[in-house]
Amino acid sequence: MPDNFFLLSTSIKLKRTSVLRGTAQWLPASKSISNRALIINALAGGTSELHNLSDANDTQLMLRLVNSTDPIIDVEDAGTTMRFLTAYFSVTRQQKTLTGTSRMKERPIALLVDALRTLGVEIDYLEKEGYPPHRIKSFAGQKVQTISIRGDVSSQYISALMMIAPTLPQGLTLELTGKIGSRPYIEMTAALMKHFGAQSTLLENKVIVPHQAYKPAAFTVESDWSAASYWFSFAALADQAEILLPRLSLDSLQGDSKIVDIMKVLGVNAVLDKGLLKLTKTDHKKELHWDFTHCPDLAQTVAVICAVKNVTGYFTGLESLRIKETDRIAALQNELRKIGADLIEIDQEHWTLKPSAASPDSAYFNTYKDHRMAMAFAPLATRMEVEIEKPEVTRKSYPNFWKDILSFGIPATEV
Numbered sequence: 146m147p148d149n150f151f152l153l154s155t156s157i158k159l160k161r162t163s164v165l166r167g168t169a170q171w172l173p174a175s176k177s178i179s180n181r182a183l184i185i186n187a188l189a190g191g192t193s194e195l196h197n198l199s200d201a202n203d204t205q206l207m208l209r210l211v212n213s214t215d216p217i218i219d220v221e222d223a224g225t226t227m228r229f230l231t232a233y234f235s236v237t238r239q240q241k242t243l244t245g246t247s248r249m250k251e252r253p254i255a256l257l258v259d260a261l262r263t264l265g266v267e268i269d270y271l272e273k274e275g276y277p278p279h280r281i282k283s284f285a286g287q288k289v290q291t292i293s294i295r296g297d298v299s300s301q302y303i304s305a306l307m308m309i310a311p312t313l314p315q316g317l318t319l320e321l322t323g324k325i326g327s328r329p330y331i332e333m334t335a336a337l338m339k340h341f342g343a344q345s346t347l348l349e350n351k352v353i354v355p356h357q358a359y360k361p362a363a364f365t366v367e368s369d370w371s372a373a374s375y376w377f378s379f380a381a382l383a384d385q386a387e388i389l390l391p392r393l394s395l396d397s398l399q400g401d402s403k404i405v406d407i408m409k410v411l412g413v414n415a416v417l418d419k420g421l422l423k424l425t426k427t428d429h430k431k432e433l434h435w436d437f438t439h440c441p442d443l444a445q446t447v448a449v450i451c452a453v454k455n456v457t458g459y460f461t462g463l464e465s466l467r468i469k470e471t472d473r474i475a476a477l478q479n480e481l482r483k484i485g486a487d488l489i490e491i492d493q494e495h496w497t498l499k500p501s502a503a504s505p506d507s508a509y510f511n512t513y514k515d516h517r518m519a520m521a522f523a524p525l526a527t528r529m530e531v532e533i534e535k536p537e538v539t540r541k542s543y544p545n546f547w548k549d550i551l552s553f554g555i556p557a558t559e560v
């Protein structure tokens with residue numbers, strides 16, 4: 146099957162398939178871990194042996210751009226690539242203009258740019274204040290040792306600053322203010338730094354990183370738990386399922402391994418069996434109470450399952466969804482309504498997922514240039530005929546998603 150299969154289609158139609166048995170053999174390696182390993186490897190001199198890097202476009206971009214001699218760096222729609230490279234090019238004193246898709250130009254970067262400016266980096270915005278594109282001009286030397294940064298917009302700014310911190314002559318202390326979101330990603334950064342020889346201390350509201358040298362090391366990337374979540378969804382929604390997932394560990398650096406606990410409530414049992422994670426069906430509850438503050442990328446997967454499994458969801462921690470690949474709250478609301486479900490904003494912090502009373506036999510889903518919209522709604526093919534707009538969006542994190550779908554015997558056709 147050609148690698149660009151489905152990449153040029155306007156949409157993809159999936160026929161209803163309610164029995165699923167097989168292995169998701171194209172499950173990608175973690176893009177979050179890969180992108181950290183690539184930045185740290187570059188800061189460590191570029192000689193580390195990195196194994197099983199993700200085939201996600203976000204990582205392929207990082208792989209290419211981190212060593213690019215081009216003055217213009219186009220990160221497309223890759224958030225971590227944008228944030229991590231902004232910090233990396235600053236401390237390595239490379240004059241670069243960083244830009245991306247029209248959506249990337251709407252995703253804020255001010256908190257990171259402000260922190261880098263406070264450190265002594267000269268950076269200009271080229272279009273809108275606070276948003277890419279921006280130009281890194283110079284870094285005369287470290288001006289301060291301690292920086293205060295809000296923790297409630299994106300943890301990626303904090304991870305970006307942590308990774309460059311060991312290279313700064315005075316090291317860096319980050320004082321985190323307000324609510325801290327996506328904390329497992331900050332812990333993942335600290336763990337990766339440690340693997341490459343750099344110690345940091347992570348306290349409740351503070352990260353302390355001394356000046357020190359990174360050391361080259363071999364590293365193998367595990368599979369991506371956010372990508373795995375779609376297979377939990379297939380298992381939850383199918384009539385019968387036995388799904389095997391490769392290269393996942395239950396004791397993972399990835400916070401999205403929480404999907405295992407969420408799915409215990411939603412009717413999926415996950416056990417490691419001969420090196421593969423085996424998903425089977427079990428009983429489910431009628432309500433799910435979940436705080437997505439620390440696993441925002443799972444929210445779409447879980448909302449869709451609740452919608453058709455007649456589970457009422459009581460959700461918190463969805464605030465950061467508005468500034469991701471699309472406004473994911475609005476996108477979810479629009480698409481869930483097509484199957485008779487709704488995501489209702491109770492107040493600024495509380496959401497109720499009202500499940501569908503009766504789902505239609507078929508539905509067309511828009512994807513808003515968001516890989517997770519496409520993959521979160523695809524498992525509905527276990528219950529109805531599904532058509533999904535622009536299947537190529539999955540290349541951001543899971544380029545072979547549709548190949549895996551076909552391997553499970555789900556009939557898929559390009560439209």
Ligand SMILES: O=C(O)C1=C[C@@H](OP(=O)(O)O)[C@@H](O)[C@H](O)C1
Binds near residue numbers: 225298304442
């Ligand atoms: O650091 C990372 O690798 C990521 C952090 C999270 O972003 P936020 O910190 O903006 O929530 C997550 O949503 C994103 O997919 C990957």
Ligand SMILES: C=C(OP(=O)(O)O)C(=O)O
Binds near residue numbers: 224225469517542
């Ligand atoms: C939010 C995501 O990625 P990023 O912020 O790195 O673009 C994601 O993969 O869901």
